[in-house]
Amino acid sequence: MGFDVEKVRALYPALADGRAWLDGAAGTQVPEPVIEAMSDAYRAGLSNVGAPFESSERSAGLVAEARAAVADLVGAPDPACVTFGPTTTALTYRFAATLSAGWNPGDEVVVTQLDHDANVRPWVQHAQRAGAAVRTAELDPVTGELPVDGVVDLIGERTKVVAVTAASNVLGTVPDLKPITDRAREVGAISFVDGVQHCPHEHVRIAELGADFYATSAYKWAGPHLAAVVADDPWTLQNLHPDKLVPSPESSPERFERGTNPFAQLAGAVAAVEHLADLDGAASGTRAERLAVSRASAREHEEQLAAELFDGLANLDGVTRHGAPRGRVTPTAFFSVDGKTPRAVAEALSERGINVSAGHSYAWETVHALGLGPQGGVRASLSHYSSAEDVARLLDALGELAG
Template sequence: MAFDVEKIRAQYPALADGRAWLDGAAGTQVPQPVIDAVSDAYRVGMSNVGGPYESSRRAGGIVAEARASVADLVGASDPACVVFGPSMTALTYRFAAVLAAAWRPGDEIVVTQLDHDANVRPWVQHAQRAGAAVRMAELDPATGELPADHVTSLIGERTKLVAVTAASNVLGTMPDLQAITDRARQVGALSYVDGVQHCPHAHVRLADLGADFYATSAYKWAGPHLAAVVAADPWSLENLHPDKLTPSPDTSPERFELGTNPFAALAGVVAAVEHLAGLDSDADGSRTERLAVSRRSVQAHEDELARALFDGLAALDGVVRYGAPEGACTPTAFFGLPGKEPAAVAEQLAERGLNVSFGHSYAWEAVHALGIGPKGGVRASLSHYTSRSEVQRLLDALAEIAG
């Protein structure tokens, strides 16, 4: 493994300010190649697609390359499976509207307490309008786990959709996704998987996950503020017909994308995927092959840091970690200091040069299941550019604050 975190950090201008950026789950920083790609797209000039001139063809090429890049990143079968949008929330509402059009009274959907509300509320609201029943799979508040049998026991012959996260945005829990999606497929239900916190930390292969739809946000993996929903195959999109303007394209995936695509941001997506593919300097071959090597190197680096973080938190008096999953999880810790408001703890850490998140982080069902309510907790989330010394800075600061 040729993973050099200091060499990688040098590519991120924001990291030069001396702060410890431990808020990757809220959005990562952006490396210089992505900044350059976005600015170069504007500098060279672009026109809308469909014109008989170079600037228009250039924009079309950016869109095509962005679809191919995301397809490589998540192991999609075809770039035509990739739908872009401004955010995972917006895209999920878009898909909820078109999928719910076929739901009828007596049908059922399954959602979970582990999920970000963006993979709960759109489905619940549309189910209520359709008269479909909602089944909520409960997490284990003691461990932060979502046992697969809690989900599969709710999937029946009338189930139309199962919405489940691949990784919790606050607890880091990574449930047994394949067991869940296999059961959904057995009864003819679709699975919609929130991969926003999963994709930054894993080598993703859609076929292994069994997801019919997989959502990811580029700003969580060093790209611009842009999201994508990736279908398991183009056929999944061809049979869906969302509301659209009459003259706008009726081809797939274009008919799912409202208005003009942000071409410069998509150029940044391409650069971000290339950056991820090169995080291990020994990675070679096609982009897919380089991604496989680099993503596994990232996992090894982050696993080492996560263990130091989790063990360090466990050793601190006056710090309580919410949900400590024993199974697979991302390098994310959600914790509190009894008697201290999460906002106040985050502020004290900020004064010491440590950026962490606080609150419910839109994990609305989870914070209530954990019994901590909407004030939530403090979240430290590590990224591929996090260093071991930054983890220690956090632990030292927490010991001081708790003491």
């Protein structure tokens, strides 16, 4: 009983190719239960919702089940808090367009250098259209941390939105969000938290973060390509009115979902949440209770591997890790190898059977704040299915390349 990484890995068909899959931050692989759930949904037959026959009712049921599953995953108080969309980028643009409708010259939005551009550019572009000011919180380029005071001090009486990440997608930094979201709430601003790299590694409770909105992508936590923005309360959504088709639903969250939902992917998302809830064989009780136990066990496993990775990188001559936050981090490392471009390093590692990412990874503000420019760095990111052997293979290969 407990977390057994070999049993977990056996559920992932892609891992059978023998490669070290260290690119989870770019997208995780998918276990058999998720594959089967999606296949079963198609086999049973799916129709659009609202029709008086079984396949339509089945689709409606999948939507309801998926909202409940994601609500459990992030600790939302009600499934009606969950809005689905194709990607986090698309959903963030959708919410930015809706929230900015009431902005005026002199209003302000706060973004950070730690964020993925999906939680920067939509707010910047809509602020510019409204004549609102953009205030950018700077990260510490040495530690890779986001100083809390540097964000809080930018939030004022004219602030409309504070867009901040819960975990950097390249540095792994997990900022202290509560003082930031508390200050936003004090001045009546909306906090929009990017949880895409946070949700795969933490037991999320949206109320503890203080977020008004929390974004997550299922394909970063062993699910299909599907995203969700979760509100802290159904009321938060009910008071927003996005552009929509005249005959499309007036109800919330449906009015935020443009067009037909991908029903089979929703079935896969439910299966992915169930899979995460069952990672620890000792977990029991409701799905929310099992998630609490299993996410903690997976986190402990990832922390052990991350310590080996970080220590190993620190001991390699010719390898520089960018940002080494002192506080809580996700198991992600961003680094460079002397004399080699990030792309060349990734290609050399691929030849050795190791998958890593290279480039800016859309952390546009981050790579420029670090002085790396568009070429960025190399990113190795661990997942709950990563093994000690994966980490050892990476460190051995980097030792060869750096030497």
